[in-house]
Amino acid sequence: MSTVTVVEEAPKQAAQLTKDSYKGKIHPDWCPGCGDFSVLSALQAALFELGLKPNQVLVVSGIGCSSNLPGFINTYGMHTLHGRSLAVATGAKLANHELKVICTGGDGDGYGIGGNHFVHTMRRNIDLTYIVMDNQIYGLTTGQVSPTSVKGMKTKSSPHGSVENPINPMPMAIVGGATYVARGFSGKQKHLVELIKGAIMHPGFALVDVFSPCVTYNKDNTYQWFTPRVKALEDQGHDPTDFRAAMDKAFMWGDEIPIGLFWKRTDLPSLEDLEPVLHEGGPLAYRELGITDEQAKAVIKELL
Amino acid sequence: MPTVDFAIGIGGEAGQGIATPGDILARIFARRGLNLNAYNAYQSIIRGGHTFLTIRCGNGPVRSMGDKLDVLIPLNQDTMDRHLKLLRAGACVIFDGDKLKPGPAAEGVQICAMPMKQLCGANKLGANTVAVAAVLQMLGIEFQPLEDVLSRQFKKKGEAVIAENVNVARAGYEFAAKNFKAFPFKAPNLGKGMAVLTGNQAIAMGGVAAGVKFYAAYPMSPSTGVLMWMAAHARQLGIMVRQVEDEIGVMNMVIGAAHAGCRAMCATSGGGFALMTEAVGMAGMIETPVVCVDVQRAGPATGVPTKTEQGDLWQALGAGQGDYPRIIVAPSTQLDLFNSIPELFNLCDKYQCPGLVLSDLLISEGTASVNPDDLNFKAKIERGDIIFPNGNGNGNGNGEGANAFSGYNDNAYLRYKNTESGISPRAVPGVPGHIYVAATDEHDEDGTLISDEFTNPAKRRMMVEKRARKMETVVNQITPPKLVGPDNAMVTLVGWGSTEGVIREAVEKLASEEGVVANQLHIKWIVPFHVEEITRILSRSKRIIIVENNYSGQFARYLRSETGIAAHGHVRKYDGEPFMPHHIVNAVKEQLAGATNLSVPTHEIYV
Ligand SMILES: Cc1ncc(C[n+]2csc(CCOP(=O)(O)OP(=O)(O)O)c2C)c(N)n1
Ligand code: SF4
Numbered sequence: 032m033s034t035v036t037v038v039e040e041a042p043k044q045a046a047q048l049t050k051d052s053y054k055g056k057i058h059p060d061w062c063p064g065c066g067d068f069s070v071l072s073a074l075q076a077a078l079f080e081l082g083l084k085p086n087q088v089l090v091v092s093g094i095g096c097s098s099n100l101p102g103f104i105n106t107y108g109m110h111t112l113h114g115r116s117l118a119v120a121t122g123a124k125l126a127n128h129e130l131k132v133i134c135t136g137g138d139g140d141g142y143g144i145g146g147n148h149f150v151h152t153m154r155r156n157i158d159l160t161y162i163v164m165d166n167q168i169y170g171l172t173t174g175q176v177s178p179t180s181v182k183g184m185k186t187k188s189s190p191h192g193s194v195e196n197p198i199n200p201m202p203m204a205i206v207g208g209a210t211y212v213a214r215g216f217s218g219k220q221k222h223l224v225e226l227i228k229g230a231i232m233h234p235g236f237a238l239v240d241v242f243s244p245c246v247t248y249n250k251d252n253t254y255q256w257f258t259p260r261v262k263a264l265e266d267q268g269h270d271p272t273d274f275r276a277a278m279d280k281a282f283m284w285g286d287e288i289p290i291g292l293f294w295k296r297t298d299l300p301s302l303e304d305l306e307p308v309l310h311e312g313g314p315l316a317y318r319e320l321g322i323t324d325e326q327a328k329a330v331i332k333e334l335l
Numbered sequence: 336m337p338t339v340d341f342a343i344g345i346g347g348e349a350g351q352g353i354a355t356p357g358d359i360l361a362r363i364f365a366r367r368g369l370n371l372n373a374y375n376a377y378q379s380i381i382r383g384g385h386t387f388l389t390i391r392c393g394n395g396p397v398r399s400m401g402d403k404l405d406v407l408i409p410l411n412q413d414t415m416d417r418h419l420k421l422l423r424a425g426a427c428v429i430f431d432g433d434k435l436k437p438g439p440a441a442e443g444v445q446i447c448a449m450p451m452k453q454l455c456g457a458n459k460l461g462a463n464t465v466a467v468a469a470v471l472q473m474l475g476i477e478f479q480p481l482e483d484v485l486s487r488q489f490k491k492k493g494e495a496v497i498a499e500n501v502n503v504a505r506a507g508y509e510f511a512a513k514n515f516k517a518f519p520f521k522a523p524n525l526g527k528g529m530a531v532l533t534g535n536q537a538i539a540m541g542g543v544a545a546g547v548k549f550y551a552a553y554p555m556s557p558s559t560g561v562l563m564w565m566a567a568h569a570r571q572l573g574i575m576v577r578q579v580e581d582e583i584g585v586m587n588m589v590i591g592a593a594h595a596g597c598r599a600m601c602a603t604s605g606g607g608f609a610l611m612t613e614a615v616g617m618a619g620m621i622e623t624p625v626v627c628v629d630v631q632r633a634g635p636a637t638g639v640p641t642k643t644e645q646g647d648l649w650q651a652l653g654a655g656q657g658d659y660p661r662i663i664v665a666p667s668t669q670l671d672l673f674n675s676i677p678e679l680f681n682l683c684d685k686y687q688c689p690g691l692v693l694s695d696l697l698i699s700e701g702t703a704s705v706n707p708d709d710l711n712f713k714a715k716i717e718r719g720d721i722i723f724p725n726g727n728g729n730g731n732g733n734g735e736g737a738n739a740f741s742g743y744n745d746n747a748y749l750r751y752k753n754t755e756s757g758i759s760p761r762a763v764p765g766v767p768g769h770i771y772v773a774a775t776d777e778h779d780e781d782g783t784l785i786s787d788e789f790t791n792p793a794k795r796r797m798m799v800e801k802r803a804r805k806m807e808t809v810v811n812q813i814t815p816p817k818l819v820g821p822d823n824a825m826v827t828l829v830g831w832g833s834t835e836g837v838i839r840e841a842v843e844k845l846a847s848e849e850g851v852v853a854n855q856l857h858i859k860w861i862v863p864f865h866v867e868e869i870t871r872i873l874s875r876s877k878r879i880i881i882v883e884n885n886y887s888g889q890f891a892r893y894l895r896s897e898t899g900i901a902a903h904g905h906v907r908k909y910d911g912e913p914f915m916p917h918h919i920v921n922a923v924k925e926q927l928a929g930a931t932n933l934s935v936p937t938h939e940i941y942v
Contacts, residue, residue: 321714
């Protein structure tokens with residue numbers, strides 16, 4: 032037996048979107064002061080300001096402190112496996128390209144175990160927004176070295192200081208095919224809201240890497256460390272369509288660290304644009320199953 | 336009508352074009368309504384090596400590649416040297432007399448050297464066509480069907496090329512008529528044409544019949560044929576087909592698509608499946624229906640990429656950490672693969688769990704004929720308890736109702752409701768009023784992680800039991816295995832998956848040639864397992880022998896773990912090649928004679 036229920040939309044009064052519409056059931060269980068609180072608020076504000084309805088949004092995460100975010104926001108959510116959010120989100124987006132699909136997670140999740148998906152999702156330029164709460168440490172597993180930990184950083188798994196070079200997600204994303212590449216800072220929430228809004232509305236793959244300090248396990252890259260260093264590109268007249276300028280800024284690190292929109296291009300089609308299967312008939316997920324008699328005949332004819 | 340049953344072997348180096356004469360013959364035979372079974376033994380190289388295609392045909396059921404060859408077409412000396420000595424009286428070898436030298440052959444083998452230079456003229460590639468024409472002549476098949484197939488094959492190259500190839504073929508046909516002795520039987524024309532397909536095509540088409548709208552894969556022999564068929568038909572049939580960066584990505588993507596509401600599927604081989612397994616567990620945990628096909632090849636690790644094995648049973652049984660419901664099915668033929676996919680999708684949708692199909696190289700790359708009327712693309716589709724938004728295909732669910740944004744934050748909808756059956760109605764993202772989070776962490780009925788409060792042991796237990804409870808009724812939905820053959824047999828041969836046909840032939844041969852009365856119990860559904868029926872049948876068997884294509888007796892161990900039944904004997908083959916009927920016949924004979932209870936046949940031919 033099968034019961035396919037179709038939920039009719041009540042023609043009652045229009046549901047009013049408020050900031051609280053995105054409030055999740057669970058109060059975040061992050062450590063007090065964790066940078067991720069600010070990212071959550073910024074995402075909720077961005078959704079509200081864009082007028083996106085909670086049931087039109089799917090937030091997909093991997094595993095980590097930061098990846099707990101879907102549980103704290105009132106939208107459809109998936110809390111998948113460590114490193115796999117982009118792959119799951121790609122499937123969900125292609126199955127229902129009318130959903131706004133947003134991935135959230137940590138630097139370990141995205142650039143470490145999920146690195147292969149990261150590289151390939153960017154080059155596909157699928158319309159996804161990827162928010163990485165980059166705290167340069169593995170938080171949930173209590174403080175091991177991460178792919179973005181700076182060289183020399185002492186962690187529980189690098190007690191003598193990390194000897195490996197970190198990943199720099201900005202130039203990687205710019206050359207990797209992402210068409211919207213930005214960096215934010217939890218300490219600058221308004222700025223972050225704008226970056227996230229831009230990312231969500233961008234019709235292609237958008238990365239927003241956010242310095243989101245882990246107050247418990249990363250004693251090097253703290254709010255105090257970032258605050259004097261971060262400089263908004265928007266205040267410096269940076270042109271995000273200028274590839275060379277974007278790359279120059281992307282490599283800056285030290286006393287001055289740029290945040291803001293590094294790179295954006297809108298001249299490239301998205302994966303969805305290039306897949307004719309999506310062009311007619313609405314989301315695949317809602318289409319009628321099966322094929323027509325003529326299609327079946329044609330398929331069988333090939334075998335005769 | 337007398338039984339006609341003949342087999343043709345074509346061998347040469349990879350790259351010498353064995354596929355083309357193979358296809359031509361298969362099409363001609365199938366169009367006459369003959370049954371057909373073809374198996375290509377090859378190696379993991381693109382050129383060189385040795386490739387050997389066996390096409391067996393008949394007017395009765397043709398369940399395996401059989402034991403004998405009637406025609407050998409060697410395209411190089413190596414094939415001649417390896418295979419000629421295996422031909423028996425009545426068989427023939429057809430070859431390029433200008434190039435190849437036949438070695439010693441058994442008495443009664445017809446040596447058919449063809450003067451290819453003279454027959455082909457300027458057409459250097461014509462030798463294969465000439466040989467095919469000769470075979471057809473000797474089988475009493477008219478010339479016209481070959482002309483039709485050649486015209487179709489060279490259509491794109493124009494009339495002149497068609498004419499040239501047809502002329503070459505005719506020369507070969509006439510030469511054979513004049514110089515060779517025809518077979519004492521004729522290949523009959525039964526009228527209704529048969530369809531010819533590989534198991535991989537059957538898997539893909541089964542997916543289509545099931546309503547698959549999302550297919551993802553990473554190429555891996557011997558499963559790649561599914562991807563290629565899907566990719567070729569994607570746009571015509573409205574299917575999203577993706578080649579993904581790795582199999583981890585494949586399974587995760589398929590789960591994303593299935594979660595969003597598509598019927599989604601993937602196929603791989605054992606190595607790829609190993610990468611997928613964490614995600615298979617995710618499908619179990621978030622209760623998302625997906626179907627994954629493991630086309631087994633000889634393992635472990637890269638193993639023997641182009642050789643067959645039934646070695647992944649325990650991998651499928653143990654895929655992923657923890658306990659979770661899954662359904663595992665091992666179809667036995669190409670048609671069975673086709674039909675099993677929609678059936679499995681219905682079960683997975685109903686029970687909201689992953690479904691695994693164990694195919695293998697033998698049936699996935701092997702070709703069979705099926706009655707085209709049996710390819711039912713209007714399979715029953717049952718999606719279980721599923722909630723979609725309204726609006727035909729308008730997925731944005733403009734939930735203007737007062738409760739459009741509710742679900743997760745007010746418990747209006749419990750995605751993982753602890754129901755009596757364990758099955759909880761599943762809303763797809765986009766539906767107004769049904770918001771929830773699907774989490775791979777253990778969660779409560781509403782999707783909240785149980786670690787977000789206290790890790791509540793009672794809740795954990797409840798959710799484990801809820802998921803497990805779903806499986807209690809699956810076994811009633813599927814067909815139990817049946818004993819084939821006489822009740823009072825001396826021996827019961829038990830197998831699973833792709834070996835059904837060859838075991839059946841062995842049973843028939845034992846009866847007709849050896850006077851041994853055997854029967855057969857073949858298992859298709861691995862999980863759930865028909866413990867009661869199987870126990871009832873096997874407890875009456877005088878002697879149980881398990882036949883399987885692996886080293887350690889994976890199925891024998893499984894049977895014992897589920898039923899407590901330990902078989903009396905085992906026939907295991909793990910040399911990369913499939914069983915031939917005589918391997919099983921000989922093994923049963925030696926076991927009945929008390930020589931051993933473990934027979935390990937080895938392929939006589941090296942391919
Ligand atoms: C396959 C797998 N390997 C390892 C883990 C353990 N694990 C959970 S979260 C995590 C790292 C988290 O770091 P990050 O992604 O940066 O997120 P954060 O906790 O810092 O927000 C690891 C290694 C896991 N859950 N799954
Ligand atoms: S451990 Fe670090 S990342 Fe995790 S919640 Fe605490 S502060 Fe945030």
